Amino acid sequence: MERDLSRYARQTVLPGIGRAGQQRLLDAHAAIVGCGTLGCVIADQLCRAGVGRLTIVDRDLVEPGNLQRQVLFDQADADARLPKAEAARTRLAEINPDVRTEAVIADLRPSNAERVILDGPHGRPGVILDGTDNFETRFLLNDLSVKHTVPYVYAGVVGTRAMRAVFRPGVGPCLRCVFDRPPAPGSQPTCETAGVLAPAAAMIGAMQAAEAIKLLVGSDAVATGLVELDAWTGMHRSVDLTRSADPACPCCVGRVFEHLEAPDPDAAALCGRNAVQVMPAGNGHRIDLDTLAAALQGVGAVSRTPFMVRAGLDEHPGVTLSVFRDGRAVIEGVEDTSRARALYARYVGA
Ligand SMILES: [Zn+2]
Structure with missing residues (x-):
């Protein structure tokens, strides 16, 4: 049956997407882990783009202090302390009825990561998007990505600065080739100590969504650089990662998935x-x-x-x-x- 794609007219006219690409998006599945500052931006854009199946995993509740930057939520969600995954699912259904969202109210951890991301009702995702705020979960996502060959779109935002990179198993380096290990607790500024400028998150979240769209339509224009930007100063730079694969990487070379095999934190x-x-x-x-x-x-x-x-x-x-x-x-x-x-x-x- 021919689908009505009129809702996506401004997108199907883009040479990189077209009607065929739009059909692929409507059949695609993206998993978004963390529905806070970045996850809200990503989910909003992928839903509007018509990515037909979304899995949203989040462990927390909406609170008033989120509303400065978490664009899917409103005061009523915060007053009711709704789980973020559930509040997002409700909002996304209002935005685009073509999209089915699976809300997973859970903490992604070693014992449930494969079940939650790969074996949910939408099946295996075509891309995993990072909306987390901690490196423990990022290294877990990287293990999952490499072990099961699912592209991983990493990002982080602190203060007015943000970063993103696309890690494609078999194509380039993985997160551990580039960052090696999670930083020691307390060694890095966090959103708690340094705050978050919402536009910095919106910029990098939008860049993540763009990479996900490219991956899902099968474009050969997927980014190979680690982008870093500062929404306050206007600084923007990209470091090419094409040659950053580490021949001694325990994850993508050694295929030892120590973050997936670690005990759950209590x-x-x-x-x-x-x-x-x-x-x-x-x-x-x-x-x-x-x-x-x-x-x-x-x-x-x-x-x-x-x-x-x-x-x-x-x-x-x-x-x-x-x-x-x-x-x-x-x-x-x-x-x-x-x-x-x-x-x-x-x-x-x-
Ligand atoms: Zn690696």
Whole structure:
């Protein structure tokens, strides 16, 4: 059946896309990991471009401090503390009914990464896009990309500066050829210490979306450079990565996927959030949210949504606990991971 492509007229007229390219986009699948500052920009653009299937993975909730830069969300989403993946799915369905979005409310970690990215309802993606804010997840995505030969569009943004690169297994270097290992905690500025200028994120997120579109239509114009830009000074440079493959790379040469094989972290501070995520020990936990909501009556104000139970803790002023079905919790008002684990053990269980 011939599809109606009139919605994409300004795109099909582009020589690099055409009607054939548009058909490919409508049949394509892109996985976006992290739906914060960058993920919102990428998802918005790929949805409008008509990338037919999107998988959006995010572990966090919308809060008012996100709205300065996270373009898919509004005040009502923040007031309701909706999970970002779910708020994004709702918004994207309003933007373009051609696109089906799978919202995954989860933390991508070694034990679930292959299942979440490769075995979801949309099947294997044609591209993985980086909307994360931490190098642990980026190295995990790189392992996934190399092991399963899925292109990976990396990006990062801090302050007014941003970077992006496309890593194509078998074609050029991988992330580890270029960066080797995650920087030591505290050694780099983060969005928490340095802030984020929304236009810097919009610029680099748009560049990621452009590379994804090229990859998905099968263009030979995919970027081979690491772009770095500063949205404040106007600085823009590109370093060619064509010859940056490291012959000693443990990942793309040695094919040792140590980030995919690592144990899951049990707790992590969320960047820019004054919040800690706590994971239950072991896997495959399912929490009965009704039972938990009943058990938490008496500790403070409790609310139950389809996705989680949320409780303010009267004994710990300013601390709010949000528990999801998989047992994962986001504890707001806490920065110390051991304190967060202790609160989890006390209110949710060990
Ligand atoms: Zn490599």
